Amino acid sequence: MKTILETKSITKKYQGRAVIEDISIRLQEGELVGLLGISGSGKSTLFNVVSGLLMPEQGKVLLEGEDVTGKTGLVSYMQQKDLLLPHKTVIDNVSLPLLLKGINKKEARAQASAYLPQFGLEGKADKYPGQLSGGMRQRAALLRTHLFGSHVALLDEPFSALDALTKRRIHEWYLELMGHLGMSTLFITHDIDEAILLSDRLYIMTGIPGRVEHEIIISEKRPRHLEFNTTESFLNYKKEILELLHL
Amino acid sequence: MFSVLRKKPASISDRVYPAAIIVGLVLLWQLLSVSGAVPEFMLPSPLQVLAAFKNSLPELMFHSRITLTEAFAGLGVSILLAFVLATAMDHFSWLYRAFFPLMVISQTIPTVAIAPLLVLWMGYGMLPKIALIVLVCFFPLAVALLDSFRSSDPDLINLMRAMGAGPSQIFRHVKWPAAISGFFSGLKISVSYAIVGAVIAEWLGGNEGLGVYMIRVKRSYSFDKMFAVILLIMLISLLLIRLTVWLEYLATPWRRVRQEDDNNAGWDIADKPVVHKVKK
Numbered sequence: 369m370k371t372i373l374e375t376k377s378i379t380k381k382y383q384g385r386a387v388i389e390d391i392s393i394r395l396q397e398g399e400l401v402g403l404l405g406i407s408g409s410g411k412s413t414l415f416n417v418v419s420g421l422l423m424p425e426q427g428k429v430l431l432e433g434e435d436v437t438g439k440t441g442l443v444s445y446m447q448q449k450d451l452l453l454p455h456k457t458v459i460d461n462v463s464l465p466l467l468l469k470g471i472n473k474k475e476a477r478a479q480a481s482a483y484l485p486q487f488g489l490e491g492k493a494d495k496y497p498g499q500l501s502g503g504m505r506q507r508a509a510l511l512r513t514h515l516f517g518s519h520v521a522l523l524d525e526p527f528s529a530l531d532a533l534t535k536r537r538i539h540e541w542y543l544e545l546m547g548h549l550g551m552s553t554l555f556i557t558h559d560i561d562e563a564i565l566l567s568d569r570l571y572i573m574t575g576i577p578g579r580v581e582h583e584i585i586i587s588e589k590r591p592r593h594l595e596f597n598t599t600e601s602f603l604n605y606k607k608e609i610l611e612l613l614h615l
Numbered sequence: 616m617f618s619v620l621r622k623k624p625a626s627i628s629d630r631v632y633p634a635a636i637i638v639g640l641v642l643l644w645q646l647l648s649v650s651g652a653v654p655e656f657m658l659p660s661p662l663q664v665l666a667a668f669k670n671s672l673p674e675l676m677f678h679s680r681i682t683l684t685e686a687f688a689g690l691g692v693s694i695l696l697a698f699v700l701a702t703a704m705d706h707f708s709w710l711y712r713a714f715f716p717l718m719v720i721s722q723t724i725p726t727v728a729i730a731p732l733l734v735l736w737m738g739y740g741m742l743p744k745i746a747l748i749v750l751v752c753f754f755p756l757a758v759a760l761l762d763s764f765r766s767s768d769p770d771l772i773n774l775m776r777a778m779g780a781g782p783s784q785i786f787r788h789v790k791w792p793a794a795i796s797g798f799f800s801g802l803k804i805s806v807s808y809a810i811v812g813a814v815i816a817e818w819l820g821g822n823e824g825l826g827v828y829m830i831r832v833k834r835s836y837s838f839d840k841m842f843a844v845i846l847l848i849m850l851i852s853l854l855l856i857r858l859t860v861w862l863e864y865l866a867t868p869w870r871r872v873r874q875e876d877d878n879n880a881g882w883d884i885a886d887k888p889v890v891h892k893v894k895k
Contacts, residue, residue, distance in 0.1 A: 447774065
């Protein structure tokens with residue numbers, strides 16, 4: 369498998385104090401990799417570095433082997449808040465990344481609307497975000513992330529704002545969808561169940577400053593189903609992770 | 616006509632109480648005038664004011680056209696100036712630091728004091744009137760816009776940057792639309808300032824306009840006509856504020872929508888429905 373995204377011993381400081389230290393992780397083509405850690409371990413800072421919004425003090429970000437440290441606009445980035453623009457309709461929100469690339473509005477809308485059914489947004493094109501449920505808004509944000517067109521997606525706690533039941537549904541749908549889209553995804557979570565359910569591999573981030581000390585491979589094949597949650601192998605993974613997090 | 620603008624149907628008492636008080640005061644005023652407690656030449660009765668309004672309608676219309684032209688020109692220039700400067704000041708922080716104190720100081724200049732100077736400098740035409748209106752209207756608009764720009768969600772701006780958006784795209788897609796509410800709050804204040812500003816400027820020099828007409832009827836002690844002008848100015852201001860509210864309503868269709876109640880609404884993924892098997 370080809371390594372698509374790699375960070376090489378990244379250290380980022382705020383006002384002289386390191387927030388993350390010596391982080392080296394990689395993401396392979398088509399992989400879904402989870403980044404699990406307690407709050408304050410610098411997961412979001414790492415994402416801000418990888419997306420190019422922050423410049424690290426040390427280390428490099430490599431995208432398909434090329435040094436892209438500090439360059440924005442290369443990887444798709446989605447945050448916990450859906451961050452949909454309230455004054456734009458669903459179709460204009462999701463096609464925004466295409467518009468930013470200089471594609472005209474009509475073409476952008478046409479491209480985006482082809483994806484609406486797959487993202488459970490059929491018939492919602494002309495609604496405003498204020499009319500959608502939390503789950504729909506999050507799926508719209510995911511579609512916008514997807515339409516950005518990068519092969520690499522960074523998802524920062526993408527599902528954590530959803531209630532437990534909506535979250536279960538969206539997990540199942542997301543696992544299904546990932547198979548179709550073939551994106552390589554790096555996602556942050558602090559939900560251990562979610563991490564095990566979704567990831568091919570898991571990095572555990574601990575300490576202040578945050579470091580990646582452990583890597584866990586979840587060998588269960590994708591797409592997984594929610595029943596995986598209750599199997600013995602799932603519980604073994606969970607036990608291992610809890611120990612690593614000293615919980 | 617504008618009842619549609621209300622989010623919730625207002626309770627009847629919301630309208631009845633103020634209406635009752637206004638009617639009561641006008642009645643009291645009429646009674647005082649009729650009873651002779653106040654001499655007619657000092658305070659004309661409401662009915663006399665209405666009669667004067669009717670009789671001088673052609674003159675009132677002529678002069679209000681002039682005043683409105685000045686007010687709209689002043690407002691237009693203010694909006695344009697506020698928009699350009701607020702955008703520039705948001706983008707370049709040194710511009711903000713340099714100009715913001717100056718903007719505040721400009722608001723401490725007493726309007727009545729500066730108006731004669733403006734007339735002196737710019738003559739008796741429309742120009743000094745427009746300048747004065749810009750002086751009073753620009754500030755609330757620029758501050759409203761600046762505040763809205765500066766309070767845009769930083770996460771949203773980061774997301775836009777992560778998607779490769781440049782400053783102009785961030786303004787176009789995030790900051791300008793986010794400032795619409797603030798802009799209209801500023802505009803509601805500015806429209807009434809604009810009318811009052813035009814009238815004050817006309818007092819101090821000019822050949823036409825409601826302010827000039829006001830001075831003229833005052834000099835001839837036609838207080839009934841004076842009150843008619845005041846009434847007209849109030850009506851114009853109220854109408855303009857209503858117009859602003861209506862424009863805001865038209866400009867913000869997304870604020871009129873409500874979330875669809877069912878949290879599962881739209882959860883039919885047509886492509887490939889995922890069926891969750893329930894274990895017994």
